[in-house]
Amino acid sequence: MLQLLWEIFLSSAKVGVFGYGGGPSVIPLIKKETVELHHWMSADEFTDSLAFGNALPGPIATKMSAYIGYKLAGLVGAVAGVLGMVAPSFIMMLALAALFFAIKDDPRAQGALRAVRPVIVALLAFTAYDLFPKSGLNWDYLALGLVSFALMVFTDVHPALIIAAAAMLGALVYSF
Template structure:
């Protein structure tokens, strides 16, 4: 029962404080799941985030559902998704009824402007953690080349991110199934 309560509180906090949508929620989820409750390790969280980004739908609810299921099964999944969604529903109802009457006040605009750098910094920290993980996993040369190629494809060639993600997943599957790769992996694991 305590684990269910912890799941609810962790994802309720994410739902309440995830200002800026799904990407802004990711560092909060990581802090709760990896840092505070230690339900996952950083590598597992990175793998979950990569997988969740390949699937359609809101990232925070996908991650909450998986983490809840992993921690306590179906009940945990329902609990975590509920805790993630309820604050948004309640806040939307409250804000939609009041925001139109106060949105012109300077203090409201100031609060909104003050949150943007905080969310940006949280995303920057998360980005650095992923760059560091890529550098360690692929090697810094390959990680840099991948990063530059993906940046060019996204910014200059106009390729949709889903196409890039699907292509990289397919390439990873092909590389993993290559003859000799599994033998090298087994050698690395035994060392």
């Protein structure tokens, strides 16, 4: 059990260290660790856990780490996953905050930050590309996705309201 907890912690910590940009940009990293490297869950299970995690508030990486850890080792596994995910960024933030405030106006620092932004966009695009064929989409789901996208682009409707509305619609329409 200790070996598994250590593996959960290290896997989450690896994502925590290399998950620059946070949010959905870490999803490919989490998938690589859990589905491809450790085989802790199938691609379908991963997609289901991602949908479940997105239905709750808070950072997706932390929720996914808790879910995966819990699936593997119960409550203590969830704690190991969350600690692994959070500890690296907490430690790095403490160290980098002092450095950043010292060099924030340096053109090289600004250039480095600008260069990373398109990579984050590419990670988000890859996540959509990777999840799309596995999502079991039909015309109804595709229409719901397009309407949701349009609402986010063209209105000020909060994404949480869109998610809640989709969940309620799904519970009412697709549960029969």
